[in-house]
Amino acid sequence: MSQECFVLLPRDGLSVKDGRGWYTSEVGRGYSHPWPLPTTVRGALRAAWGQDLMTTQPGVRMTPEEWEQRSAGVKLTRFVALRRSLAESSFKQAHRMWPFPADAVLVGGEKGAVGRVEQLLPRRPATGRAATTLGPDEDAAREGLWHPRWASKGKPAPAPRFWSEAEMVRWLLGHDVAIPRELSPEQRTDVHVSIHPDRQTAEDTMLHSRQVVELLRLEREGETAPRAVEWALGLCCEQPTRDSVRGFPSGVLGLGGRRRLTNVEPVTPDLFACPPEFQPKGTKGLRLVLATPASFVRGWLPDGFEQDGAVYVGTLPGVTGPVVLRAALVPRAQDVSAWDMVKREPRRTRRWVPAGAVYFFEKQRGEDFTAEELRALWLASWGGGHEEALGQVLPGVWTPPPASGA
Amino acid sequence: MESRAYLLQALSPLHVGTGRSVGVIDLPLMRMRATGIPIVPGSSLKGVLRDSRKHDSDKARSDAIFGPRREKPGPEGDQPGEYAGALVVGDARLLALPVRGFVGTFAMVTSPLLLALARRDWGGRMGGGEVPGPVAPLAKYQARVASLKNSACLYRHDGQPRVYLEDLDLEVENKDDSVLASWAEVLGRALPSEERDMLMRRLVLVDDETMSFLWETATQVDTRVSINPETGTAAQGQLWTEESLPAETLLMGVMAATRAWHPERKLEAGEVLSEALGGPGTMLQLGGKATVGRGWCRLLSWQSGGSEGRR
Numbered sequence: 001m002s003q004e005c006f007v008l009l010p011r012d013g014l015s016v017k018d019g020r021g022w023y024t025s026e027v028g029r030g031y032s033h034p035w036p037l038p039t040t041v042r043g044a045l046r047a048a049w050g051q052d053l054m055t056t057q058p059g060v061r062m063t064p065e066e067w068e069q070r071s072a073g074v075k076l077t078r079f080v081a082l083r084r085s086l087a088e089s090s091f092k093q094a095h096r097m098w099p100f101p102a103d104a105v106l107v108g109g110e111k112g113a114v115g116r117v118e119q120l121l122p123r124r125p126a127t128g129r130a131a132t133t134l135g136p137d138e139d140a141a142r143e144g145l146w147h148p149r150w151a152s153k154g155k156p157a158p159a160p161r162f163w164s165e166a167e168m169v170r171w172l173l174g175h176d177v178a179i180p181r182e183l184s185p186e187q188r189t190d191v192h193v194s195i196h197p198d199r200q201t202a203e204d205t206m207l208h209s210r211q212v213v214e215l216l217r218l219e220r221e222g223e224t225a226p227r228a229v230e231w232a233l234g235l236c237c238e239q240p241t242r243d244s245v246r247g248f249p250s251g252v253l254g255l256g257g258r259r260r261l262t263n264v265e266p267v268t269p270d271l272f273a274c275p276p277e278f279q280p281k282g283t284k285g286l287r288l289v290l291a292t293p294a295s296f297v298r299g300w301l302p303d304g305f306e307q308d309g310a311v312y313v314g315t316l317p318g319v320t321g322p323v324v325l326r327a328a329l330v331p332r333a334q335d336v337s338a339w340d341m342v343k344r345e346p347r348r349t350r351r352w353v354p355a356g357a358v359y360f361f362e363k364q365r366g367e368d369f370t371a372e373e374l375r376a377l378w379l380a381s382w383g384g385g386h387e388e389a390l391g392q393v394l395p396g397v398w399t400p401p402p403a404s405g406a
Numbered sequence: 407m408e409s410r411a412y413l414l415q416a417l418s419p420l421h422v423g424t425g426r427s428v429g430v431i432d433l434p435l436m437r438m439r440a441t442g443i444p445i446v447p448g449s450s451l452k453g454v455l456r457d458s459r460k461h462d463s464d465k466a467r468s469d470a471i472f473g474p475r476r477e478k479p480g481p482e483g484d485q486p487g488e489y490a491g492a493l494v495v496g497d498a499r500l501l502a503l504p505v506r507g508f509v510g511t512f513a514m515v516t517s518p519l520l521l522a523l524a525r526r527d528w529g530g531r532m533g534g535g536e537v538p539g540p541v542a543p544l545a546k547y548q549a550r551v552a553s554l555k556n557s558a559c560l561y562r563h564d565g566q567p568r569v570y571l572e573d574l575d576l577e578v579e580n581k582d583d584s585v586l587a588s589w590a591e592v593l594g595r596a597l598p599s600e601e602r603d604m605l606m607r608r609l610v611l612v613d614d615e616t617m618s619f620l621w622e623t624a625t626q627v628d629t630r631v632s633i634n635p636e637t638g639t640a641a642q643g644q645l646w647t648e649e650s651l652p653a654e655t656l657l658m659g660v661m662a663a664t665r666a667w668h669p670e671r672k673l674e675a676g677e678v679l680s681e682a683l684g685g686p687g688t689m690l691q692l693g694g695k696a697t698v699g700r701g702w703c704r705l706l707s708w709q710s711g712g713s714e715g716r717r
Contacts, residue, residue, distance in 0.1 A: 011496055011497075011526075012497040022484075023481050048407070086519065087522075087540075087543075185440070186440040190449075191424060191425055194479065203479045204480075214440045214441075216438065216523075218440065218441045218614075218618065225546055225614060226614055226615055228519050251409055251662070252409045252662050253407065254407065258494075259494045260494075261409070
């Protein structure tokens with residue numbers, strides 16, 4: 001099995017269309033996901049791998065079915081966002097960008113300014129009788145989950161989409177973080193029209209627009225000259241054992257809607273490793289932040305966690321002993337639709353827990369999570385969809401509040 | 407996928423617009439939103455390339471390159487195709503903008519950012535071909551030229567060379583820029599032989615801040631009006647302004663291709679690219695306002711001139 005690590009640098013921006021159809025509004029309008037989905041990227045890699053295979057092995061011609069079957073072994077094992085100055089020639093860990101975690105809240109300061117970053121800390125539920133919900137059998141465990149309570153004054157401000165590596169490491173270690181700058185890629189709308197070849201006029205009903213996410217920006221800080229900054233996708237992928245292609249991927253890659261051209265730059269696996277600055281001490285509580293969306297069988301509830309009385313208990317990769325799920329901060333589910341190129345029909349829509357969701361744990365027997373366990377969890381895979389780099393987590397420390405009377 | 411860089415040289419004002427605006431200019435140019443760099447979208451170029459082959463008798467070959475045409479407009483035409491087109495056309499981005507000068511009539515102005523993007527299109531980051539290196543950065547409101555001796559745009563005042571671009575008065579570093587000279591030389595190889603020294607004489611490198619000011623303000627803005635045929639006077643409410651890239655503008659883009667997927671036409675990626683790029687200096691009409699002479703461009707590449715154009 002060969003592992004290739006590289007960075008994709010989309011040249012002209014990306015349009016990764018979401019599930020809304022062209023004809024669901026009065027004008028044909030295509031909306032793009034704000035950041036490409038792992039499944040889109042893997043699909044592009046499978047297509048590129050098949051093309052490279054046919055180019056490098058004369059005589060190989062695959063039918064769509066064969067393509068689907070043989071390229072199934074192309075697996076995405078790492079998927080991170082990157083951002084660097086155009087003047088830099090290589091990517092480093094410091095260039096990594098992580099989804100803004102759901103347990104961080106920007107709180108407005110005076111006169112509408114963003115004042116500070118606060119952490120949402122789950123509190124133990126109040127003892128005694130409380131209202132419960134009607135419905136599924138797991139009520140006791142679900143009602144037993146801890147919820148964060150908002151104690152501070154000030155309105156929450158819109159959160160940026162990404163955090164820098166330095167900010168995320170500080171956050172995971174439980175340190176204060178300064179107000180992050182808004183660094184997300186921008187979007188533009190391209191309008192297209194089809195010209196009739198004989199009349200040379202626009203064809204009726206063929207005017208449509210498409211959102212494009214631009215990955216090149218000019219950023220200014222104060223009075224300084226503008227600095228060109230580029231966003232990119234850092235990937236590791238595995239090739240099928242029997243059919244590996246040397247030098248994969250070769251040349252540029254087509255990615256997203258209209259196969260927009262994407263440059264490929266090789267990197268080493270160190271780019272995805274746990275950073276040396278992440279040196280946690282043993283901790284009573286553990287936070288897991290989703291660095292990529294997660295696919296769990298039962299929606300928000302992590303795979304392998306079962307109700308045990310009034311709590312959910314399960315295991316985590318690289319952690320000794322059972323753990324108790326104390327809280328889950330999960331934003332709205334991400335619905336993902338795709339097209340089956342072989343059957344020429346839509347694939348089944350999937351629901352993912354979005355990147356940035358945060359889960360809180362304690363060990364069932366009350367021990368601490370060790371520093372080694374935390375570092376082992378760096379980008380560990382959780383839930384389903386490992387072949388699409390789904391469910392990769394970032395570990396953070398958490399200090400659970402003492403029990404009342406303790 | 408195999409790819410090649412291409413150049414677009416505007417021979418008349420080039421208007422590839424967004425179709426609407428809420429700003430001062432009614433019909434502005436299409437630009438990258440985050441940087442403001444003017445672009446010609448790949449879809450425009452691909453459509454024009456395809457249209458230029460509509461009279462070819464070999465329809466299958468054209469379809470193999472550009473993809474099957476939809477049979478019907480609208481929702482009923484949304485049928486999945488039997489095969490995909492082999493050609494992918496990237497957007498063409500501004501590379502050098504002709505800017506009026508008090509000396510030398512006009513200068514071809516570029517910046518470190520535009521050359522860095524062009525370098526990537528050439529595969530320079532991957533060590534591809536004979537791509538010139540990155541130019542050294544410039545201080546704010548400074549300029550450099552390839553050769554002080556050969557530049558057509560310099561004016562010396564008390565021994566200090568300067569360039570005057572529109573109403574900008576920029577100090578020019580009192581030394582030749584050899585890297586910029588290589589850019590002028592290598593880019594010039596794509597141009598027709600009689601124009602090859604144009605860049606050596608007119609290329610001026612300015613800092614990115616000045617360049618971003620120029621690509622916003624040094625474009626051509628024409629005011630036009632409709633004449634009422636009955637009265638022969640301006641029609642009420644029919645005055646508008648439209649923005650164009652001036653003639654001589656250079657833009658750079660990338661085309662890429664796989665081998666053709668058409669069941670009857672087997673073309674290798676290189677053939678697809680050669681077919682799309684056409685002969686040296688293919689003439690095309692791009693963008694809007696064709697009937698008033700806008701958008702005549704040369705499509706240029708380095709496909710026969712050495713390795714620097716291949717990636």
